[in-house]
Amino acid sequence: MNSNGVVEWAVVESDIGPLLLAATGSGLVSVVFHARPAVRDRALAQLRTRLGAELVESPGSARLAEPIRQFAAYFAGTLRDFSLDLDWSLTSGFNRQVLRELSAGVPYGAVAGYGDLAERVGQPGAAQAVGAAMGSNPLPVVVPCHRVVERDGGLGGFGGGLETKRQLLALEGVLPPPLF
Incomplete structure (x- = not known):
């Protein structure tokens, strides 16, 4: 289980379509492509099951502010290297x-x-x-x-x-x- 037992998430627009970004207290834990409602809902259900966590939509949260900023900069062509804390708990x-x-x-x-x-x-x-x-x-x-x-x-x-x-x-x- 991640720290705090809460996963904050938001859907952000990008040049490749809507992306679901989710973060725990440890860092960014998930990025999901094509996050329109059906895909988003399926991804959130999987996150809830795999992490055993409460999910909270928080587009303005401190946890998500930097990932959202860096994704925007990447798609604008001004960021080449992401420097985000990552939560690797979904892979082993x-x-x-x-x-x-x-x-x-x-x-x-x-x-x-x-x-x-x-x-x-x-x-x-x-x-x-x-x-x-x-x-x-x-x-x-x-x-x-x-x-x-x-x-x-x-x-x-x-x-x-x-x-x-x-x-x-x-x-x-x-x-x-x-x-x-």
Whole structure:
């Protein structure tokens, strides 16, 4: 259970659609893409179950002010590195190890392969397991799973959808912006 037993959350607009941001007393715990009502409600129910916490909508809270500010700056192109306290309680084991390596070792404007990340955490040959870790990432964008691509240059999968992945990589200058 997180500190205080309360998760504060808000839905914020972004260039890739509405995002649900949720934070505990330890830090940002969840980012959910396409947070329109049905997706938002499902995500909140999962958070309530997984964290055993009370959820409170708090768009103006101190816990969420800095994540909201940094997301706005990221989408405005003025922030390259998030510097937020993160609550890693929704991930563990190999997945947490891979996500921490991704967060620390794949900077803005760069990409890494699934196999490369597997090697970095001492598990060569575990590229598929790295893909599963990316799919379970509770903190996308901040922990930049959009920067993980296939060895042959393909985009690979993405929980937020491939168009969202393309938009994030274009924002970071990895891909050209869409023509229209």
